[in-house]
Amino acid sequence: MSENTTPEPELTDAEVSEQKAVRLAKRDRLNELGLEAYPVAVPITDTIPAVRARFGELEADATTGVTVGLAGRIVHLRNTGKLCFASLQSGDGSRIQAMVSLAEVGEENLELWKDLVDLGDHVFVSGEVISSRRGELSIMVREWKMASKAVLPLPNMHNELNEETRVRSRYLDLIVREQARTNVFSRAKTMASLRNTFTQLDFIEVETPMLQVMHGGASARPFVTHSNAFDMELFLRIAPELYLKRALVGGIERVFEINRNFRNEGADSTHSPEFAMLEAYEAYGDYNSIADLTQKLIQDAAVAVSGSHVVTWADGTAFDLGGEWERISMYHSLSDAAGVQITPETSVADLQAMANKEGVEVHLANHGKLVEELWEHFVKDGLTRPTFVMDFPVETSPLVKEHRSIPGVVEKWDLYVRGFELATGYSELNDPVIQRERFVQQAALSAKGDVEAMRLDEDFLKALEHAMPPAGGMGMGMDRLLMAITGLGIRETILFPLVK
Numbered sequence: 001m002s003e004n005t006t007p008e009p010e011l012t013d014a015e016v017s018e019q020k021a022v023r024l025a026k027r028d029r030l031n032e033l034g035l036e037a038y039p040v041a042v043p044i045t046d047t048i049p050a051v052r053a054r055f056g057e058l059e060a061d062a063t064t065g066v067t068v069g070l071a072g073r074i075v076h077l078r079n080t081g082k083l084c085f086a087s088l089q090s091g092d093g094s095r096i097q098a099m100v101s102l103a104e105v106g107e108e109n110l111e112l113w114k115d116l117v118d119l120g121d122h123v124f125v126s127g128e129v130i131s132s133r134r135g136e137l138s139i140m141v142r143e144w145k146m147a148s149k150a151v152l153p154l155p156n157m158h159n160e161l162n163e164e165t166r167v168r169s170r171y172l173d174l175i176v177r178e179q180a181r182t183n184v185f186s187r188a189k190t191m192a193s194l195r196n197t198f199t200q201l202d203f204i205e206v207e208t209p210m211l212q213v214m215h216g217g218a219s220a221r222p223f224v225t226h227s228n229a230f231d232m233e234l235f236l237r238i239a240p241e242l243y244l245k246r247a248l249v250g251g252i253e254r255v256f257e258i259n260r261n262f263r264n265e266g267a268d269s270t271h272s273p274e275f276a277m278l279e280a281y282e283a284y285g286d287y288n289s290i291a292d293l294t295q296k297l298i299q300d301a302a303v304a305v306s307g308s309h310v311v312t313w314a315d316g317t318a319f320d321l322g323g324e325w326e327r328i329s330m331y332h333s334l335s336d337a338a339g340v341q342i343t344p345e346t347s348v349a350d351l352q353a354m355a356n357k358e359g360v361e362v363h364l365a366n367h368g369k370l371v372e373e374l375w376e377h378f379v380k381d382g383l384t385r386p387t388f389v390m391d392f393p394v395e396t397s398p399l400v401k402e403h404r405s406i407p408g409v410v411e412k413w414d415l416y417v418r419g420f421e422l423a424t425g426y427s428e429l430n431d432p433v434i435q436r437e438r439f440v441q442q443a444a445l446s447a448k449g450d451v452e453a454m455r456l457d458e459d460f461l462k463a464l465e466h467a468m469p470p471a472g473g474m475g476m477g478m479d480r481l482l483m484a485i486t487g488l489g490i491r492e493t494i495l496f497p498l499v500k
Contacts, residue, residue: 010155010156011153016153019153020151023118023149023150023151026115026118026149027149027151030146033112035112035145036146037146037148037149038146039147042069042145043069043126044069044070044071044124045068045070045126046069047070047090048095048096049094051068051070052096054129055137058129058130058131060132060133061131061132061133061135062131063128063131064128066128067127067128067142068129068139069124069125069143070088070125070139071124071125072089072095072122073088073120073122074086074088074089074119075087075095075119075120075154075157075176076157077118077119079113079114082103082110083099083100083101083102084099084101084110085098085099086100086117086123088123091174091181092185093181096137097132097136097138098125098127098138098141099130099140100113100125100141100144101141104140104141104142105142105143105144109144113144116146117146119150119153119154120150120153123144123145123146123147124145124146125141125143126142126143126144127139127140127141127143128140128142154175155172155176160177161173161176163491166180166492167497170496179314179492183482183492183495186305186482186486187478187482187493189304189305190301190482191258191478192304193297193305194278194297194300197297197301198280198297201293203254203255203280204254204255204256205255205256205257205258206247206257207257207259208237208244208247209237209243210259210260211234211235211236212234212235213232213234213235214235214457214459214460215235215237216241216242216460217239217240217242217399218239218261218475220238220239220264220265221263222235222237222238222262222263223235223263223264236262237262238261238263239261239277240257240259240261240277240279241399241473242457242460244256244473245281245428245468245471245473246460247281248281248283248469249464253284254280254281254283255280255281256279256281258276258278258478259276259277260275260276260277261276261277263275267498271490272479272490272491272497275478275479276477276478277475277476278297278474278475278477278478278481279473279474279476281428281473282471282472282473283471284469285471285472286470286471286472287412287425287427290425290426290473291327291413291415291425293474294423294425294474294476295324297476298386298423298476298481298484299321299322301481301485302321302322305485308322309321309322310322311485313486313487313488314487314488317487319418319484319487320385321386321417321484321485325385325387325388325415326385326386326388327387328387328388328389329389329390329391330371330372330375330389330390330393331343333379334375334378334379337378337379338354338374342371344367344406344409346371347367348365348366348367348370351367351374352370354374355374358374358378360377361373364445364448366395367393368393368394369395372393375389380419381419382419383416383417383419384418385417386422386484387417388414388425389415389416390413391406391409391410391412391413392414393409393410394409394410397410398438398439398441398442399428399429399435400412400427400429401427401428401431410426411426411427412424412425412427418483420480420483422476422481422484423474423475423477424474424475425472425473426473427470427471427472428468428470428472430464430467430469430471432461432465435464439461442456479494480493
């Protein structure tokens with residue numbers, strides 16, 4: 001069917017209100033005629049994608065003798081005298097043409113179609129699969145039924161939705177924009193790939209509490225709530241780490257979880273207050289083996305989405321996630337970028353002077369915080385290729401083992417892609433005595449006003465005292481993984497992001 005390619009102005013509020021009134025009247029008439037505007041079910045036998053897969057190569061003006069019954073949303077509609085055309089769209093964006101003719105449905109049903117069917121309606125059609133004279137795969141309709149009446153009109157299918165509409169009314173975005181649908185399917189493929197890779201490596205998926213009496217496992221400000229049943233303060237979890245480590249203590253030696261975290265902090269192009277997180281722990285591994293695992297998880301996901309390690313971003317850029325990823329030292333890379341040697345022994349005064357000179361502000365500054373902030377200032381934005389940044393200051397990593405050969409450093413890495421942090425990994429601290437000392441240090445920071453500092457978690461310490469095996473652990477944001485694979489911002493990779 002022919003389509004108007006000239007952009008049309010969007011409807012005004014008054015026009016939308018008028019259309020709604022007209023469509024509600026059509027709804028009432030359908031029900032009065034016993035045709036049902038919202039039937040419980042319609043007798044579908046096929047789907048639009050399935051019919052396209054079977055008959056997509058039909059020559060122009062061909063018939064098949066095959067009758068199908070399918071349903072879809074009307075996204076284009078053209079009514080002429082004795083022959084009406086509609087383009088029906090399925091959830092994945094596949095389309096097929098419906099041809100409603102006087103000869104096939106009769107005068108009464110043709111007039112009902114013209115009078116009662118609108119753009120945006122879900123309709124059921126049954127008829128022969130044919131190819132039109134123009135070679136368009138079509139259903140020559142013998143019977144039609146309303147499947148669900150749209151009371152509000154669709155946005156203009158030829159105009160781009162603005163970002164606010166896309167985010168606030170994602171259901172419309174999914175109807176009219178192919179990229180929005182692609183994002184959903186890419187995310188689903190990614191999640192399936194992660195679980196498949198873990199299954200191949202004998203990891204067990206578990207679920208841990210989202211409501212916690214003690215938040216921990218990350219440096220972040222939590223959301224606070226109240227349980228009426230227990231009359232106690234609870235926290236939405238900021239990370240599943242401390243519970244997954246309890247699972248390690250219990251003997252689940254390879255464990256992972258994909259679920260939601262909540263951090264009561266800022267929102268920007270790479271942060272959301274609610275986000276999907278993957279964490280995994282491997283007994284008898286370390287931060288090197290968990291880096292290998294993380295690289296495999298991401299590369300397998302890239303293949304699942306794109307068919308290769310080279311992904312194509314939404315803007316057309318090809319980005320290579322393949323090969324072995326570079327591993328660089330935080331201190332060495334900072335020293336090279338700043339032109340000054342910086343080590344774990346560099347004084348707070350010297351680091352603060354450098355921060356002042358560069359205009360880098362650090363709240364409640366200590367050696368570790370200064371090093372990390374300076375590193376972000378000098379180095380982070382230059383990391384485009386996937387890069388593991390290794391060996392962090394001990395002050396900022398209370399759950400990580402000290403480096404086996406470098407004093408003042410812990411065995412931690414952050415994975416950077418396109419200039420943002422995608423994942424983090426540790427050689428996990430499992431000494432309960434040192435862990436208690438670290439928690440006490442965190443408590444002191446909290447007392448000074450650090451709202452992100454961890455609390456002393458006695459129950460977790462009790463679990464460690466029953467001996468947690470040496471382990472490597474990692475955490476990765478699912479929304480950010482999709483950013484790396486698709487090249488989109490976080491509000492596009494989350495289906496229904498929180499907006500003010």
